[in-house]
Amino acid sequence: MKSLVRLAGWVGIVLLFPVLYLYAVSGLVAPVWAVVVLLACWLVLGLCAVRWVRRRPLVVLALPFVGVAFWLAVVSLGEILLGWTA
Template sequence: MGGLVSVLFLYGASGLFAPWWAVVMLLLVWLLLFVQACRWWTPRPQAVAVLPVVATVVWFAVILSGGLWLGWTWNGGG
């Protein structure tokens, strides 16, 4: 669960280089993964440990794809 909370930082910080609609979709994906982790907490604790890895791979794939094919660029720094 701590891993999922840590990955939430990546998802939230995506607003620096992704459009708002992509950040909302990423946060919805994170929320679904968190709900799944809560469901698996007791019956499948080993599977919960895999979800932060899945969340990181999904985030990286979305951000990389958006940067390469949709032209998302750095918007931070004023």
């Protein structure tokens, strides 16, 4: 059981890479400054994941989902409030 929990942390780290792809291709919709901010936020997520993988593996498993929700919120709010379009 403990090994499954530990594996969950590593799965969370692996799942952060597709989130990086989402953040990187946001330049199709968002301006450059917003993409830079998104990439900085992904870096924070990645650093937290690496730091927490042994102590809080289940939290690390949740980080990709938090990252996608954050990306969706930023892009949606940018579209609504700032007029970002593709």
